[in-house]
Each structure stands twice: as structure tokens, then as C-alpha cells.
Amino acid sequence: MLLRIDPSSAEPLFEQIGGQVRALVARGELPVGTRLPSARDLAESLDVNLHTVLRAYQELRADGVIELRRGRGAVVASAPDHGPLHEAISALVATTRRLDIPPATAVALLKEALR
Template sequence: MLLTLDLNDPRPLHEQVTAAIRRAIAQGDVAPGDRLPPARDLADAMGVNANTVLRSLRDLRDEGLLEFRRGRGVSVLRRPDPREALRERARDLLDEAARYGLGPDEVVDLIKDMS
């Protein structure tokens, strides 16, 4: 499971980590029933503090995507709702567009031009 963070992303690190793990689950990099690597390994791979990863894992547990089991680690319970996954990616797109000075209407026009 390859997780990366955007250093230019203005969101707090724990939100970026949460989004990266959610995206990995949604894209099928990790399937329901699979165990995630230990938080320390995920933190090392992403270059963040282990507590940041643990906060993200708790957020995803609270969303019902992950399950914590004593002695067995963290497992994926289910994939996120596809609409929610797309909503997250659309939010990222709008954030990126804003960095370039584009508003939501301009992004919609760009998408319409592509179809």
C-alpha cells in the first residue's frame, strides 16, 4: 500500500493521512478483511508522526471503515461509499483549482468541455 502526501496541501496532516488511507481502500489497494500495516510503519512511509496516523485510523474507525482488534491490528471492514470517495476527490480538485485561482464554476466548465 503506497500512500503519499502533498506537501503543498493546506489541510492538516491528519486529514491528509485520513484521505490517503480512505482513497487506498476505495481504490481497492486494501480490501475488506485485509489488515493494515502497523501505524508506525505507515507513519514512516508517509514521513509523519505515528500519533498522526493513529488519529487518522481512529477517524476511519469512527466512519465504520476500519476495525481495531486487540492483538490482531487494524482491519478494513468495508469500502467507503463511492459517492463519498468521489466527493473527497472533488473536494481535492476544487482545492487545487483554487490554488490556481479558478472557482467551482470554472472547474465545472472544464469538466463539461472534457465530455
């Protein structure tokens, strides 16, 4: 699985991992039923601690993105209809760029609107 982690980023590692998996699933690149790497494998390949990956996985499970079972590993549980989702995201990004809005502002607006 292609995950790129930036150890020097201000964003926590477990959040980077979780965020990228969320994006992959929402984009349809990881269909329902797909098996994710085991926490130990992913931890090793990312050169990160087991707990860090596990924390990301737990968060993903809490939101129903994946299912976790001992012996079996992590499996994609549900994927949204990414068609309209991708459109809405693209439209927002386009507006953000056209109006030259700082990314942090766009994210802040979305966070508040979702609250």
C-alpha cells in the same frame, strides 16, 4: 501501501492520510479484510509522528472504514460497491471540467449537499 504525503500542504497530515485510505478502500484497491500497516510502521515510512497516523486511523474507525484491535492492527472493515460510486464521481468531475468550475466550488457544493 502507497501513500503520498505533502508536508507543505494546508490540509492536515492526518486528513491527508485518512483521505487517501478512504479513497483506496472505496476504489476497491483495499478489499475488506486487508491489513493496513501498523500505525508505528506507517508513521515511520511517512516520516510522521505516531499520533498523527493514529488520529487518522481513529477517524477511519469512527466511520466504520476500518477496525482496530491491539496486537492485530488495522483491518479494512467495509468497502462500498465502488461501481456506481465511481460512475457518479466521474460524472461530477466531467461536468466540473466541462463547465470550468473551480475544484473548491465543486467540493463546497458537495459538502453542503451532504449536510
